[in-house]
Amino acid sequence: MANLNEPKIIKGNIATDERGSVSFVNNFNFKGVKRFYIVENSSKDIIRGFHGHKDEEKYVFVLSGKALICAVEMDDPINPSKDKKVFQFVLSAKEPAILHIPGGYANGVRAMEENTKVIFFSIFSMEETKNDDYRFPYDYWGKEVWNI
16 A cells, blocks of 8 residues: 555546547646646656655646656655665656655656656745755666666
């Protein structure tokens, strides 16, 4: 059984008819979201990560393409343990879903297809996040976590 404080997927769907399609995640609530940003890596070889927060929560949605999102608990934001489980999530615009990353986790993203765009929603403003920002090399928890 998953821990309530672990990253989790909120599933969505796509409705299609002769007019086209509508992608949605109806079980997602924007309550608490203060800002968003879109990440588009210049190539599939680029890995953005790891970027962590003790308190800030993030929600991740793939607008186009497909991405691997990794998240790992930071037991110590300055010198986190390297033996924590790294959660791997593959998100695709073809299968709408939102990934919730709770506070206390570091995360990163790697595009799995060209032209992948990933939107991040944050519960912290830019001013609030300045004091809750921890960065680690993409391979801090091992290079193999980026392979699926």
